[in-house]
Amino acid sequence: MTLKRILYIASILATVVGLYGVFLRFTTGHQEAAYGSYVVWGLWVAMYLFYVGITAGAVVLASLDYVLHLPLFRGTGRLSLVLALITLGAGLFHIWLDLGHLERIWKVYLQGNPFSVMMQIVLGYTLLGLMMLVALYLTLRKPEGMILKWLLILAIPLALFLSGGVGALLGVQAARLFWHVGLFPAQFPVFSLASGVAVLLLTLGFFWDRRDPRLPQMLLVLGISSVVLQVVKLYFLWADFSQSLYGGVPHNVQAVQEVLFGPYWWAFWFGQVLIGALVPIAVLSQPRLARNPLWAGWMGAAILLGFAIARANIVFPALTVPELAALTTAFSDPRLEYRYFPSLMEWAVSVGITGAAGLTFLLAERWLPLVQVE
């Protein structure tokens, strides 16, 4: 059985699981969700951050082909655009289902508060999505046109601004010291770029035509970029956590300790650091392995897994620290607890959206001329 066939089957099964989750969401509202009024954002918000992070990175990487016209990456632009659109859809669907009143989403567009970072991001990502749709259309009709180039030139700062904006969405919250880090809006674009490179590694490694003589070199360049970005990511992590622990402000220390030594310590150490960063650094810094499509593809997947966990480790810990210590015992209710693990419905929805995103990509790869070998 080929890898592609396995991916088809896995994507379809995951989508079916997701349909069950979405059915539960529409028939029972938020009652089957595990988040509450204290840990108020859960898996879906983390996955939203994860997916839109990839979107921003993929948009920037599309410029290698359509703006910079790098011969090595010629033909990869459309792939990046499709990845950007699919991941944007996955991210926005996650966050839409997370709303208490999905039917009121139009209010953000027509009655929005321009001073709310959330409103700015919703509008910005909608605009970015439309720009990417037009860009994709142009790649099919007029790939050499100036409109496409200028569209991408405009999209890059927008994508970086939005990526930083997602950091600011959390960073502006002075009530949550773990988020209230000035570096957040600076870190997120780096994370996005790293996610974009990882998704390109994954798709080029698994789906690009092996007969293309440029493939090993493309993978090597992306691999080296990944190594650099992962080192920068680890440095950000170190800077953030060491400062917080050294500073000793209880709320902040508690959140960092939750990540490092809390109930889900293994997700951080094994998932985020080991599989998500150290192993890819070790593998991709070996040119022989970095040029190998399968190794590169799997390392792309590992980095993405690390980022998914990283997003969860950004969202949840800040919310598991009580704003006032005695709140933990003030009122007894499952919705008023400072613990969180996603419910079956939440997992089902996220697995399903991921499956649907994968299936969409597989179909796009089959029906659109995504792989353009010279």
Added chain:
Amino acid sequence: MADPQDVLLRMQDDLKRALKKPVNERRWVMAIDLRKCVGCSACTIGCVAENKLPPGVVYRPVLEEEIGSYPNVTRRFIPRPCMQCDRPPCTPVCPVYATYKNAEGVVVVDYEQCIGCRYCITACPYAARTFDFGSFYNRGTAEKAGLIVGQTKATVYEQAANFEYGVQWTRRGEESPVGNVRKCHFCLHRVREGMLPECVTTCIGRATYFGDAWDPDALVSDLVGLPNVLRLKEELGTEPRVYYLL
């Protein structure tokens, strides 16, 4: 000689006087005397009953803290309503202007405007906002008639409307206020009708005070001017309108 008038009656008079003033000339504040609070949680229960709060939604929990070490141990009770901050971090983050400070300075939620994104909950440093998940206390209980004493009446009670913000809200399916963020509003619907907030009237120790701080004759304006007054997390610059007397 002590004033023979009960503080509730005095605050009632203060309230009536304040209501005669233009809306923007009132400054509703709350003072809570921690020396008088015995931690009975009557205010919490009164609030739940008044606003027909469902499971998981609480506007005024009472925080309990143990202080000192044996044998010098004591307990402190801190009722925590919404602070109705003058510089609320929860309102500017709302993407649709669903929560704002109204003309009387109370932070309110427009249930028909709220999209339920819960961004405001993350912004509040006092955890004063909760989300209505659409739960009912009797959800999941046996449905066979007569199996649970009082179940039918409890169901009717649970589904009775509340009158927050002067509007009749019945919790049905996914309709507001289900799917919305909810919070203490100083019982504005009662205040506008000349009644004190429910937590004030139910306080058995007369520990909670409410009124117009801009009325120099009001009891509450005396209290918030005392030197033993403290506000929660003042260092954040949120300017809370709830004052604690120590």
